[in-house]
Amino acid sequence: MSRARRWAAAARDLDRRWLYLMLLAAVVWPLLAGLRFHDRPSSIVRAVFDRVEKLPPGRPLLLSLDYSPSSAPELEPMAEALTRHALLSGHPVCYLSLWPAGNNMIDRVVDRVIRKEFPAARPGREYVVLGFQEGGQMLINSLRDSLAARYRTDVDGRPLAGLPALRGVRGVGDFGLVISLSAGVPGLKEWILYAGDVVGVPVAGGCTGVGAPQFFPYYPQQLVGLLAALKGASEYEAALHQRYPRRVPADQRAGLGMGPQTVAHLLLVALILLGNAAWWLAGGRRP
Amino acid sequence: MRRPAPRHLLAVVALLLVAASFAPRGADAGAGWRWLVFADQHFSLWFSVLAVFAFVLGGINLLAQHLARVVRRRPDWPYSVVTVVSFLVVLVAGLFKLGGLPGLQGSVTHPDSLFTRLFEDVLSPLHATLFSLLAFYVVSASFRAFRVRSLETAVLMIAAVLVLLGRIPFAGLAGHSVLSALPFEDVSLWILSVPNTAGQRALMIGIALGTVALALRMILGLEQRGDDGEGPA
Numbered sequence: 001m002s003r004a005r006r007w008a009a010a011a012r013d014l015d016r017r018w019l020y021l022m023l024l025a026a027v028v029w030p031l032l033a034g035l036r037f038h039d040r041p042s043s044i045v046r047a048v049f050d051r052v053e054k055l056p057p058g059r060p061l062l063l064s065l066d067y068s069p070s071s072a073p074e075l076e077p078m079a080e081a082l083t084r085h086a087l088l089s090g091h092p093v094c095y096l097s098l099w100p101a102g103n104n105m106i107d108r109v110v111d112r113v114i115r116k117e118f119p120a121a122r123p124g125r126e127y128v129v130l131g132f133q134e135g136g137q138m139l140i141n142s143l144r145d146s147l148a149a150r151y152r153t154d155v156d157g158r159p160l161a162g163l164p165a166l167r168g169v170r171g172v173g174d175f176g177l178v179i180s181l182s183a184g185v186p187g188l189k190e191w192i193l194y195a196g197d198v199v200g201v202p203v204a205g206g207c208t209g210v211g212a213p214q215f216f217p218y219y220p221q222q223l224v225g226l227l228a229a230l231k232g233a234s235e236y237e238a239a240l241h242q243r244y245p246r247r248v249p250a251d252q253r254a255g256l257g258m259g260p261q262t263v264a265h266l267l268l269v270a271l272i273l274l275g276n277a278a279w280w281l282a283g284g285r286r287p
Numbered sequence: 288m289r290r291p292a293p294r295h296l297l298a299v300v301a302l303l304l305v306a307a308s309f310a311p312r313g314a315d316a317g318a319g320w321r322w323l324v325f326a327d328q329h330f331s332l333w334f335s336v337l338a339v340f341a342f343v344l345g346g347i348n349l350l351a352q353h354l355a356r357v358v359r360r361r362p363d364w365p366y367s368v369v370t371v372v373s374f375l376v377v378l379v380a381g382l383f384k385l386g387g388l389p390g391l392q393g394s395v396t397h398p399d400s401l402f403t404r405l406f407e408d409v410l411s412p413l414h415a416t417l418f419s420l421l422a423f424y425v426v427s428a429s430f431r432a433f434r435v436r437s438l439e440t441a442v443l444m445i446a447a448v449l450v451l452l453g454r455i456p457f458a459g460l461a462g463h464s465v466l467s468a469l470p471f472e473d474v475s476l477w478i479l480s481v482p483n484t485a486g487q488r489a490l491m492i493g494i495a496l497g498t499v500a501l502a503l504r505m506i507l508g509l510e511q512r513g514d515d516g517e518g519p520a
């Protein structure tokens with residue numbers, strides 16, 4: 001066996017713990033070095049941003065946080081950026097969730113963005129938290145014609161009738177935009193099929209990386225736009241910084257996460273190519 | 288035909304829900320349509336009420352299963368102890384709003400509540416840890432399992448590499464004009480928008496047609512699986 005072939009065979013049979021170590025280094029090094037990548041919004045992300053920008057002043061939007069902590073690193077930066085954008089552009093935000101962990105996920109976003117960056121914002125005026133209710137697509141069905149069918153009050157017990165944030169809103173169709181940040185079922189697909197398609201309300205969304213391919217068939221007819229994974233959130237943050245450079249810093253949460261993700265992606269590509277090269281040079285099958 | 292009443296009920300409710308999907312909404316809709324929308328809303332509400340009962344049944348079932356494992360000292364029974372204790376602690380913390388504002392309108396997610404602390408300090412880190420372990424499996428699989436053995440796997444690998452490269456913000460690499468000019472983002476978007484969409488739509492339409500066929504069989508009483516646990520007659 002030639003020397004090159006022996007090297008290739010050794011590389012092909014590399015202990016997986018070395019691979020784990022490489023990934024650890026690929027994630028830790030950009031964090032320690034403070035590596036930054038400033039993104040630019042793609043057309044599918046820009047479509048969501050522009051729709052929020054073009055909403056008539058004061059028109060509320062519905063933000064459904066349909067995820068649990070396991071998907072929060074990808075989806076929470078989107079929720080934060082969308083909340084920031086809505087409040088900066090003067091649109092009240094109405095939060096609800098189709099997932100049992102939703103109330104806590106909503107509370108985290110309200111605490112990190114609204115209470116810290118918009119201390120003058122008041123519940124019921126700039127934002128409303130409806131919270132989680134069981135039912136999935138059936139909950140959406142109930143809300144199509146009237147929010148009061150399922151929510152008489154917000155999570156703190158304020159009656160919805162008369163809240164300034166929901167002025168002119170009777171059912172889901174009266175929101176300017178419905179945005180679902182979705183880690184699975186029920187989520188964005190259910191909002192498209194049971195709200196957007198039935199009452200004609202525009203629906204946009206965000207999703208995890210593995211979930212993105214299933215939503216492309218809905219774009220652009222049934223889906224205004226899509227924020228796919230951390231990169232989608234980072235692109236939205238970039239659009240927000242371009243529009244509000246004095247209020248929104250260039251380095252936000254998703255942007256900070258793009259350093260480790262970028263290096264990890266490059267490592268993955270390199271490993272796919274190296275793994276195949278070693279496999280071919282070593283003669284295919286394990287000796 | 289055994290147990291015809293549930294089957295008739297199923298047919299009536301299913302037909303009503305299908306019809307409600309086509310009902311015009313708004314003030315100008317006729318009285319008949321409004322009645323259909325009203326029925327649609329209330330069936331949805333009943334579904335959610337039933338789902339809440341399913342939560343309770345699920346909880347009782349979980350306790351019964353795991354307590355039986357503990358009592359009979361079945362294999363891995365200590366894990367069942369962890370499950371039961373975790374379940375009861377979170378249930379009590381949430382039901383009685385320990386540490387938060389009491390009363391029916393007191394929020395379960397109050398920052399000082401035990402429920403919130405359990406969520407933030409136990410559940411969230413556990414979820415994040417488990418989910419992040421996937422990255423290590425993906426890295427191992429990319430090196431050891433993603434082999435080009437045929438034309439199909441070659442196409443798959445090229446598409447995967449291009450989509451991965453498209454998720455890298457080359458445009459943000461200041462001073463690297465050559466790298467930032469590479470069209471990986473556009474190519475990645477094209478792969479997702481065109482070939483992926485074509486495949487996804489084919490799957491979705493196939494699944495939808497199958498679902499419609501199954502629904503029709505159930506409405507017409509031809510499908511017996513599901514109501515008595517036995518196969519078709």
